Amino acid sequence: MIIAIDGPAASGKGTLGKRLAAYYGFRHLDSGLLYRAVAKAVLDAGKPIDDRAAAIAAAKLLDPAHLDENALKSDDIGKAASVVAPIPEVRAALVTFQRTFAASKPGAVIDGRDIGTVIAPNAEVKIFVTATPQERARRRVLELKGRGDPVDPAAVLADIVKRDERDTNRAEAPLKAASDAHLLDTTHLDIDAAVRAAIDIVEATRAGRGRG
Numbered sequence: 001m002i003i004a005i006d007g008p009a010a011s012g013k014g015t016l017g018k019r020l021a022a023y024y025g026f027r028h029l030d031s032g033l034l035y036r037a038v039a040k041a042v043l044d045a046g047k048p049i050d051d052r053a054a055a056i057a058a059a060k061l062l063d064p065a066h067l068d069e070n071a072l073k074s075d076d077i078g079k080a081a082s083v084v085a086p087i088p089e090v091r092a093a094l095v096t097f098q099r100t101f102a103a104s105k106p107g108a109v110i111d112g113r114d115i116g117t118v119i120a121p122n123a124e125v126k127i128f129v130t131a132t133p134q135e136r137a138r139r140r141v142l143e144l145k146g147r148g149d150p151v152d153p154a155a156v157l158a159d160i161v162k163r164d165e166r167d168t169n170r171a172e173a174p175l176k177a178a179s180d181a182h183l184l185d186t187t188h189l190d191i192d193a194a195v196r197a198a199i200d201i202v203e204a205t206r207a208g209r210g211r212g
């Protein structure tokens with residue numbers, strides 16, 4: 001079974017994906033890490049982040065099986081990732097790994113922006129997670145404070161709005177809900193409630209399939 005979770009930056013889809021995978025005993029892939037790793041490789045090579053050739057080369061050389069999540073989770077790398085992610089050749093270089101991962105037995109949970117639309121359009125369950133930009137900024141501020149990082153709440157909100165804009169308006173695989181995705185608005189849900197709601201969606205889908 002494939003569970004595809006898409007949604008904007010800081011919507012909680014990563015935590016949701018991890019928890020759903022643990023619940024069902026499935027493998028979990030945070031596909032944003034792939035784009036973050038490409039961005040980090042460009043910066044580590046001393047190239048400007050808008051160097052397309054460097055980004056394409058980095059994507060082709062990436063070893064997706066060995067990603068250092070801790071080194072990739074900063075806001076700066078997230079911002080850089082949204083600059084390399086629109087490049088079609090970068091996305092193309094990362095497709096096979098994601099599709100192979102999606103076919104993992106007994107199942108896979110993948111979260112990102114285009115999982116239900118491009119990577120796994122035949123996923124049995126698609127969930128599109130949303131929350132208002134203000135709520136997502138509030139969560140991100142708490143997370144940064146928890147890590148002891150300096151935080152400017154207004155700048156965090158501005159960044160989220162800018163990344164939404166970039167992810168939604170790009171030509172290639174933009175952030176959008178698949179027509180058969182279940183919408184899950186977590187603005188007023190804590191993570192436990194969001195996980196329960198997601199499990200309800202998976203179970204309802206399974207029950208529906210069983211009857212069909």
Ligand code: DC
Pocket residue numbers: 009010031032033035036078081082085086111112113114115163167
């Ligand atoms: O989910 P995240 O914040 O780790 O993603 C970082 C960037 O990577 C995001 O701005 C857009 C890009 N991304 C993408 O284009 N497609 C995906 N499936 C996942 C992430």
